[in-house]
Amino acid sequence: MSTLAAPPKATPPRPYRRFVTSALHKRFVHAALIALLIALGNAFWLGSNRDLFWSWFPFGPAGIKALLFFLSSLLIFTLQIATLRIGKQTTTSPLATLRTSFLSAATLQTVILYLMSGWWFTEAYIWSAPDLGWITKGAHNTPDVLNERPIFFRLYALLLAIVYAGLHQYRGRSSLLIPVSKLPVTPSPEARAQDTHSLLPVQTRIQQRIIPAVVQSAIVSLSMMFVSPFIYGLFLRNVFWRIHLAIAKLFYNLSRANAHPIGYPLLGLAYLVRSVVAGFLLGLTWELTSNLLLVYLCQEPTKSGMPLSASxxxxxxxxxxxxxxxxxxxxxxxxxxxxxxxxxxxxxxxxxxxxxxxxxxxxxxxxxxxxxxxxxxxxxxxxxPPPVKPATPETVKSLPRLLPEMQTQSIFQADPKPTKTEWLASPLKQIGSSKQPWRPPIEQTAKQMENKLLEYAKPSGGESKSSHGLIDSWTTELRRSRLGWFFTSTxxxxxxxxxxxxxxxxxxxxxxxxxxxxxxxxxxxxxxxxxxxxxxxxxxxxxxxxxxxxxxxxxxxxxxxxxxxxxxxxxxxxxxxxxxxxxxxxxxxxxxxxxxxxxxxxxxxxxxxxxxTIPQSQEKPRSKPKPIEPRTERRLFQNDKQREGPKDRHTRRKDQIGEVGGPTQSYEREPPRIEAPPAWSLPRTTSGPLFQRREMEQVR
Structure with missing residues (x-):
């Protein structure tokens, strides 16, 4: 017998992230090609210009140097793709900004990749410069000496990398900012796609960022050149010298006279200028690389004028x-x-x-x-978030126990003494049986330390405060101080x-x-x-x-x-x-x-x-505070015209009937009452027929 074949299951659609990834890869290639041209420029300016043609021709030594410099840009591209996010930073206080920007895993990743990029750029530059070798050859009567120029430039490049890593995090160079546009004053049916995001052409946006990048690179490279000699000479010269000496001994025969640096670093003004130029090109490479990728990624999700999902x-x-x-x-x-x-x-x-x-x-x-x-x-x-309702645990009803459980052990037998093994293992068993084994001792220790701090901070003769009240008071005083702006949110x-x-x-x-x-x-x-x-x-x-x-x-x-x-x-x-x-x-x-x-x-x-633009007729009237009425008392034998205070229940009923029936209805008037001295008074709570009966008793 032939069996019926099961109907084929509908294949799930291809995920949208694959189309987005494909489009981003294409834009990444465009940005990488421009970065390769920047690397070719670095090879021209930092290489030897003995032969003008081969100093820029890509299919030669200049092309090899450009590929080496391009790897430095590729590390920054990798960093941006790994930490890519949408939107600007919206932290509420400078403290939150510091914690988000500089105290996170992304910050550590940024510093490491910038250090790697700067180190690779340095090695490519040192390899292309003939006077930046590991050692300086001595004459026939002098030994070889460790070359200090590449040591200083490596430190200078690493300091630049740390500075640019901080700028990368502070300025959000891994954040894709998609601008939003305002509504047009006079909307027209022709203005459609440009209404939500006003984006200029890619070439225009790149041109707008070149001049700020050049200025920023020049400022940072010059500033670090003034700082680097002091940091190198006062703190890090011996450390870097020993590291380079240990590596150089693997390839060269150096005497013991090179164990420690002697005198001041003999760098020279010309070499410092060369270092500034190389640092400027390194900073410009980082600036343009980070801007290129963001500019190319910030484009419409279209392919040949059609949406990405159309394919x-x-x-x-x-x-x-x-x-x-x-x-x-x-x-x-x-x-x-x-x-x-x-x-x-x-x-x-x-x-x-x-x-x-x-x-x-x-x-x-x-x-x-x-x-x-x-x-x-x-x-x-x-x-x-809405308040969470407390979960009520289900109570399991069990049958009532009429008699206690019978003991199996003898009541006259003494408890056996624990052995040394059991005595040592009892705390471990207690910790292992707990849901959070390490938390209780930590909480107890922290509580004891907190009590000691509260006793120390409590003024003599003052009342004891709770920990929350003391922390709140400290927080308030800190916000009122000169450093309060760092913790206050706008x-x-x-x-x-x-x-x-x-x-x-x-x-x-x-x-x-x-x-x-x-x-x-x-x-x-x-x-x-x-x-x-x-x-x-x-x-x-x-x-x-x-x-x-x-x-x-x-x-x-x-x-x-x-x-x-x-x-x-x-x-x-x-x-x-x-x-x-x-x-x-x-x-x-x-x-x-x-x-x-x-x-x-x-x-x-x-x-x-x-x-x-809301009209005043539709606005809700603001409730004015009611004035406090003075206390009034109803007095005996007083005319209706001179009487003050609330009406009695009978009169209020008549007034309500008059309001419902209209002003044309007639009502019975109360008979006039005999006036009495104002000394006779009753509490204002007395009203109705009971009050009339008491008046008649007073007349009698």
Whole structure:
């Protein structure tokens, strides 16, 4: 019998990160070719110019030297790719900046690779210079001497490497900054893709960075030349001399007279100038190399004018995998591509709307949820995580025990004494049976030290303070001191960290999400054949409204002085307001039918108005503090006109009936009462028929 073959499983789409990696590799090759030209220039300027033609011709000694210098640039490329991230640094205080930039694993990696790059550049330069050998040949009656010039230049290059490693971390040379553009004052239908990210051509951006790189390299190389001789002569001369002597003895026959350096370093002014030129070229190589890769990587995710995922067998599935990616670089480029599709490519938009037979749901619904998740992450950064409900452990009900367990040991037998092995092993058993074996003794020791410090810090005769109160007081005093600026966070930094993210803020992905969701849903009115996109508009309106209100409230609370530095946050607010306004204008007829409440619709309309343009009639009146009323007492035998204080219950009921029935109804008037001296008074709580009966008793 023939058996039915199982249906073939659907192959998963190719991940979007592979397309992004392929595009980044191509851009890396372009940057590496320019770096190779820079290395050829270094070979020309640092080589011997005896033959002008062979000093620059790439297929010769100059080409070999250029390849050696290029390896120095390749190490910086490796560093940037390994530590690549999106966005600028958004730490809240200088202390947090120091901890993030200089006290991390990426910092150690940066220093090591810069030292390796500087060392390789130094060896290539020393190898190409004939007077920078390991030893200086002596005459027929003088021994060979260790050459001190390459020793000094190696130290000089290593100091330059440390300085540039710090500049690399401080300026964020591994951060890909994708600029976000403001909304045009007069939007036109022709201005599409350039609205979200205003990028100049690659050649223009490279030309703009050449002059600052030259100036920076000249300043750093000259500054380090003034510092290096002092560091070398006072601290590191003997150390570097011994290291070079140990290596040189492996290849040369040196006398014992070279065991220690003698006198001052005989470098000469001409050699110092040569060292400055070589250091300048080394710094310029690092500056241009780090800028080249960032410029080439910061381009649209397109290939020959088409989105990167267009070459996939399943373009929509590939793009969806990028939208759901955890790595920030892949997700940023995926939403950038979705924004480009929403603005330019109507065929891809129709394909996304018509892709409704996926096992995981319609394609547009999944893409929309991925975009809304980004905005919900922004909301979570502002509001904070929800409180965690304490988990109630399940109690296992057991049968009641009527009698205690019977003892098997004899009650008259004494406990056996533990042996030495058991006595030594008992602490180890106690530690091994604990869930956290090393924590208890550490906590006890730390607690004892804390108590001793508190006793020492407590003033004589003063009340004892808790550790938290003492630490808080120390923190307050530290912030009030002259060093408080180092630990205090500014309002601008708080806003950027909350809205854009921390420690690195990515404004590009937020702008692309807003633009992509808005344009795609507006285009669904004419391109969605099955009408699957319209029911998703209310969720988008709710998310946009809540995000816009949260961001504006947070900015108004923390930026009362109007400090600058929140330009990207303002752009995000403008994009949210414009996108919400566009959705309301396009879907206002369908929103209530699709499940959006009237109150939510009014709230969304109110959010589209800028805070300065809200009319005064719609603004909520501010509640004024009520004045404190003086205590009044009702007095006996007093006319209604002269009586002060609250009305009795009977009169209040009549007043309420009068308010409901209208002013035309007539009511019975109370009979006039006999006046009495003001000395007779009762508490104000007395009212109603009981009060009338007491008045009659007083008259009698």
């Amino acid at each position: 996939s067998k399943d373009p929509n599935g590939t793009l969806l995998s990028g939208l759901k990616a955890k790595r920030d670089v892949v997700r940023t480029f995926a939403f950038w591509e979705l924004a480009i599709i929403a603005q330019k490519h109507n065929d891809r938009r129709k394909a996304i709307f018509e892709d409704i037979e996926r096992p995981t749901g319609p394609m547009w619904t999944q893409m929309l949820q991925a975009g809304l998740n980004v905005l919900q992450e922004l909301q979570l950064r502002i509001t904070g 309002n601008t930094a708080k806003i950027n960290a909350a809205v854009l993210g921390s420690p690195y803020g990515n404004a590009a992905v937020l702008v692309d999400v807003i633009e992509a969701l808005t344009k795609m849903q507006v285009a669904s009115l004419t391109e969605d054949t099955y009408g699957k996109a319209t029911p998703t508009v209310p969720d988008t309106v709710r998310t946009f409204t809540r995000t816009l209100n949260l961001v504006e409230d947070y900015v108004s609370q923390n930026n009362q002085g109007g400090a600058a530095g929140n330009e990207e946050v303002k752009i995000i607010v403008e994009r949210l307001r414009a996108g919400l306004k566009e959705l309301l204008a396009a879907f206002q007829v369908y929103l209530i039918d699709q499940g959006l409440g009237i109150a939510e619709l009014n709230q969304a309309k109110k959010a589209t108005q800028a805070p300065a």
